[in-house]
Amino acid sequence: MTVDNIPNIRTCITPLDENIRVNEQDKAGKLPEDEFCDKKRKKINADIVIVGSGPAGLMAAISSAKQGVPSILLVDENHLIGGQLVKQSHKFFGSEEEKAGTRGIDLAFELMDEVNLLKNIKSMLETTIIGCYNSKQSHKLIAIKRQREGNQLIEIICKSVIFACGAMENMLAFPGNDLPGVYGAGGVQTLMNVYGVKPGNKVLMVGAGNVGLIVSYQLLQAGVSVDRVVEILPKIGGYNVHAAKLRRCGVPINTSHSIKEVYGNEKVEGAIVEKIDSSFKPISGTQQDVTCDTVCIAVGLTPSIRLLEQIGAKTEFIAEAGGHVAIHDSSMQTSIKGIYVAGDSSGIEEASTAMIEGQLAGVSAAVSLGFDKQAKKLKKKYIKALEGFRSGPFGLKPKICKEKIACCWNGGINY
């Protein structure tokens, strides 16, 4: 979509304003040159630029700042620091070190305060990186900062970039999926928990991974009724503790069930769900009509890697990562010197590991610029913590993902 002629804008996360012009974009985006050519292109220099201020980006900024890097720029396209943390009203799992037991929203504020205390971090919100280029000595990022008096074009020259851009929600193809009322579960969570907007009155949740289970529970907390959760796989993908919370509130979870279609006159009025056999084919005669005004899709995420692709980092398709990812070494550096990746952009996982990967990338980037305060020891600690998180059954997928990435890094032998 284009917003005020600026291409490649994710309208779902762009605050609405008076006189805003939103248009469909059916081709490669082109910046409206006239709009910018008579405005001065603001030039900024930084040692490290971090793209994305979610758990990975925040920790990358904090850890590189603590290594003594003089100038760190934290850029985020949203109007709040924290990425997905700001809408996580549930308590985090993990260990004490990774703030287990703390709610995501509280963690976002904690980390925000820490960033504000570190004088070598400057954060720039409502700023979208629209282009990135690398040369031998430095990297150049082109950004647009949205501000009341008009958009500002910014050119950032830096020595190192850490891409912590997160991920995007997957959509499902079924008749009626374009009706208003069909949402991504993450989108619904943002509406409820960030903007305080009730998304609907009765929800059908598609997908029983942790996102589907957690968002269903938060819908109940917001006073929205959840008719049921359907899951195409024969078992619940998310943690049993999340499923149990939902079940004891009386919400059914139907495994081996899928959504067939959504119907309604100009908006969602109901959906047809059906039972699926072991080869994922619908079983005839099992269709059920679910009356609802909202359908939430929680069927996984795809890493956001467009900027990494643009800068030329080597990417590979890795199913366990959730799609294409930039391959990286054990320090989170991509195939391009000085370009790092962390968090969901380097393979879908969760907030605790995103935080550790952010720290790893931050410390590694700092070391490459000559700032080293016990970096070797810290990196060893982070790698060990990541291994710990990935050693359980729920860490198997990210473990395989990272093994494949390491394999690709070492020449891409068959895995």
Place this chain on the structure above:
Amino acid sequence: MGVLTIKQYEKTGILSLNDLTLPSDEHLNKGVAIIECVQEIPCDPCVGICSVNAISMKNINAVPKIDYDKCTGCKRCVGICPGLAIFVIKLKDDKALITLPYEFLPIPKIEEIVTALDREGKPRGKAKVVKVNKSNKTTVVTIEVDKDIIMEVRNIRMD
């Protein structure tokens, strides 16, 4: 990749008593925490908060193990558990007290009569609220119920 059989709770989300290690009547008389967390997930705040070291884990992914002899039923783990999976049960004459985490509004008040729900959300009778504590926005509620439903009731509904 491993065993392909799917456990019942993986299909339904509901644990059965066979999935749990249950305390003896002696333990229940004193009051102990029952941890309904049976999967290896990377999480350990319950271990850290227990002041008598009754909860142990081999590593961050291990299933927490509780020593019912050591547990004093202090309820601190109920409020910290991110999975809201810990309950404290104490027998009291012919009645029983169940302490459970509750994250809905309005916050129950002492003496209030609520509906007790089982693991499937089905009503299992009325319960009286006897204690209400807050722990990091999780309300820790103690209800009084009939003795015979202590292993079924795991939630409340405000009517």
